[in-house]
Amino acid sequence: MNADTIDMIQVKGLRVVAGAAPDPVTEIVKGVDFSVKKGEVLALIGESGSGKTTIALALLGYARQGCSISSGSVRIGETEVLELDQQGRRALRARTVAYVAQSASSGFNPARTIIDQVTEPALLHRLMTKEVARRKAIALFHALALPEPETIGERYPHQVSGGQLQRLMAAMALITDPAVVVFDEPTTALDVTTQIEVLAAFKKVIRELGTTAIYVSHDLAVVAQMADRIVVLNGGRVKENGLVAQVLDAPVDVYTQQLLAATRRPEPVLSVQTAAQKLAPPLLEIRGLAAGYGRIDRYGAPAVRVLDDVSLSIARGSTLGVIGESGSGKTTLARVVAGLVDRARGEVFFDGKPLPAQLSKRTPDQYRQIQIVFQNADTALNPSHTIADILSRPLAFYHHLRGAAARKRTMELLDLVKLPASIAERAPGGLSGGQKQRVNLARALAADPALILCDEVTSALDTVVGAAILDLLAELRRELGVSYMFISHDISTVRSICDEVIVLYAGHRVEAGERDVLAAPPYHPYTGLLVDSVPALKPGWLDARRLIGSAALPQMGESADIAELCSFRARCPVRIDGKCNATPPSMKKLPSGAEILCHHSTAELSRLQTIEAVEA
């Protein structure tokens, strides 16, 4: 037999149950079969609860607490994993199968240096001497494109970034030369720009070492870059198993088609503003806003400044998208508008009238008209109240509706967000993530608001569920004429719902314009980086894309001590020494109507960014 055709992993009829025998048991994995050839990368894809992580862990002969593998077989190479005893499984995990978990930050011990922890598996199982292990670790750091590979190991986990930590975790897994590596959603917790660097590094190292890998993810576009084959899971069953191109282009199963449809959402037509709307004062207008946390110094500036000189406006009935990475100040912006965070400087006008910074100074009507919906539907609903309680409170508070009238309106609200009336008496704990998010929306709608601040409302949801929520938002806007400030780190989500966008970087608004400014260059270099970092839903995109992470940035000298300098200069691929680090950028208007903060002229940006596109 040819070496290429040997099945490295063979899973047959795998069943995993939750709960012990006398009590009722729930089957989580219901008879799964698949096989992986040597050197192949197989992706397990599915929503939360589809059993993908459970299957991945079964490859290590491990079932999470409260679960057990009830039947089936898992062969890795020549070994039947499920027949091994404790010691055998320990040896298996040492040499044959390695695991890279989702959250690297909780996988490292903050009290020990990185190199100690990366070499630990090899030393613990006495596979190599300390010196050899160190050299091997450093070679892996090189392969994973980590900065300063010779010395990064001497640092502690908190001294490297999240994306670097994830790569270091992969080094930890690879140090024992395992035959199989299981990646369990390794990039899900990372920003888009970081995710791309990590994916590229993983892909390179997998290819170089010829490792067989299982890649668990919920993101089809990511999987398309990493895997050779895709197994689509739903409800513990295999829905589809095929080559990447086949699954993406010619999906056979209905569920796969749904998943693809949710990922490839068509962009709706921009609503054309009438002249009257343009003349009317904007619903929300923010000018030169600065805000932050911590002690206020004597100039009125907070110790940690999160937002700096941000301006925006939202017309009545339109949607503004706010894009940025974690730490860019998106959430703070929403909280300032909601009055939960004080602002240090700047003015906010709501409906033409100034909006007081402090909650206590706002009028009841201002409370009512601005509603906020948070990312975590779980923590946004009080677990000790029923859904009816939660929805009837704003009704009583704002509209003085009680008794039968409140009940009637509650039912209408549930109907509006497409939830069955029967859930009114349930507690939030009994609802799914998507249902909770709908209740959250219903609570905001109960106030009859003019503006809803949506803070990453779909980020914690599965693709299909998130798409349904986006559809609902669009529908509510059509029917009720509400405006949204839609905060997200996901460009494709923003594109599918917003009329206008602003891009935040480190608290500065680097670009603002209509939605279409995201469609084609020229744009601000940071916007360019963001747009470039969103994986396309086709195989080979990652390889074709130029490597931003590894490309050297242009040299730049010391920065002048001016707070208003371009905040993106430290990462900008097109920065200019003597300009970006010396003078603050001025506001420029691009032909597309977008406003950006950059030293480059339109023509230059256009040239730079199209070259990139051609190279790619």
Added chain:
Amino acid sequence: MNRPANSSIHHPGTELYDMGLDDIVNDLAVPEPELAGPKPGVLKRLHRRFSVLGLIGLVLVVFWLIIAVIGPWIAPYKSGALSSVDVFAGSSHAFLLGTDYLGRDMLSRILYGTRYTVGLALAAALMASLIGTFFGLIAAVSGRWVDEILSRLFDALISIPSKVLALVVIAAFGSSIPMLMGVAALAYIPGAFRISRSLAVNLMTLEYVQVARARGERLFYIARVEVLPNMIHPMLADFGLRFVFIVLLLSGLSFLGLGVQPPNADWGSLVRENIGGLAEGALAVMMPAIAIATLTIGVNLLIDNLRRRGGRGQGAAQ
């Protein structure tokens, strides 16, 4: 800030809230329904809710609560009646638990004493927990200087050892039932305050509270409706612990002769009165000690059970 999709991170406040747990707590205060008529359905439900140890705890606690209520009626002799000439007698038909140093029936003494021990401790623990929780909530919800002042005030109180405080106060003002109750409550308020404040501070950062604030709700509403229901379980577990400590504190005071005054006696005083019989291993000194032990162990077992269950049903407030 943006915690992206599909996180396996534990979100406080997301767990199923087990409404059933509320009833258990009522057992502590109102044991009567339990004994009214335990049908098989009730027994099965109890079994599901409690571990074996928890069930033992529940039985012990309910037993002593019943005794506290009906003790005087089922006692064979009057509390102070000198019923035998035999002192420190062993168990006999007439005196099941023997007699004490004056020849009084020990069983009756313990049955009468239950009321003092359980009743006093219950009242004091209730006072401590209610007052502590109230101020803890106020401190957490109002924040800033109110929090600062209250916290430092209770810190000052916590720095005085509770037994010494109790001794000084009772030595100065004399021993009476309200005084004992007040002293015991005072000694344990700071602990309750600390715990309820930290629970409430955690809950205040959750998004449903933020939503309520953005809605324009008053602090009082937020404290009462959004925060309090979610910290009630840990506070009840804490209440149980406090109850045990207070039983021990009061027994200790009585043992020193500062507690309930003769001829009435709680269990602590019973141990002290009969300490002379210790050398002979008299039942008169053993039985009240055993009574104290069973009550405290019972409450502890019950609380552990509650806490384990409550811990799962409770968000953030740990």
